[in-house]
Amino acid sequence: MQHGRRTALVTGGARGIGLEVCRQLADRGLRVLVAARKREAAEEACRTIGAAALPLAMDVTSAKSVGEAVGEARALAGGIDVLVNNAGVSLDGQLRPPYVDEDLLRATLDTNLTGAWRVVEAVVPGMVESGYGRVVNVTSSYGSLSLMDSGRHPAYRISKTALNALTRMLAAELAGTGVLVNAADPGWTRSGMGGPSAPRGPEEGADTPVWLATLPEGDGTTGGLFAGRRPLPW
Secondary structure, three states: OOOOEEEEEOOOOOOOOHHHHHHHHHOOOOOOEEOOHHHHHHHHHHHHHHOOOEEEOOOOOOHHHHHHHHHHHHHOOOOEEEEEEOOOOOOOOOOOOOOOHHHHHHHHHHHHHHHHHHHHHHHHHHHHOOOOOOEEEOOHHHHOOOOOOOOOHHHHHHHHHHHHHHHHHHHOOOOOOOOOEEEEEOEEOOOOOOOOOOEEEEHHHHHHHHHHHOOOOOOOOOOOEEEEOOOOOO
């Protein structure tokens, strides 16, 4: 499939880092599909971005919702070239191992790991068919095994560790197809999740995901974890 203009799908795109990723991709000339659980939120975000943005209602915890949204996206744009898996939750600030809240753990994994995986399953085969794709999984240094030195936010950390593993496996499976798969740590960023006291603004937080989403053709960067455009240890 040939594209005159690349199309990006950004989950959790209606606010915070996701919204800024959408803005920056639109500024780089991409058509942007802004996905949010509520269409009204996606529509409001699109009004702030401009004509390059199109709204999608997508709940990543529902395979039916993901399938319907990706079908709508293809009808609107003809294909998806870039996927930024940004939707995520952090629910367990007070929990510490060895204790576990199984309901909370399942809810965290359902969004942060399985939700991203659902969207990958729906989108990546089309990228392989077209011979071009960029997949960016928004993760956290909290999920790095090498850097892990605390039991704080255990469900969140484990969900991001698992997302990192998915990134590595998917990159290996897609080697040579033209689809590059990487993970981006935006850092502690002012957002609904990061809170108002975080040291980084959304513009800085979005920089590395946008950089990975727009790697030029011929660039072989895949299977990596990056922060500030520099590699982090897994």
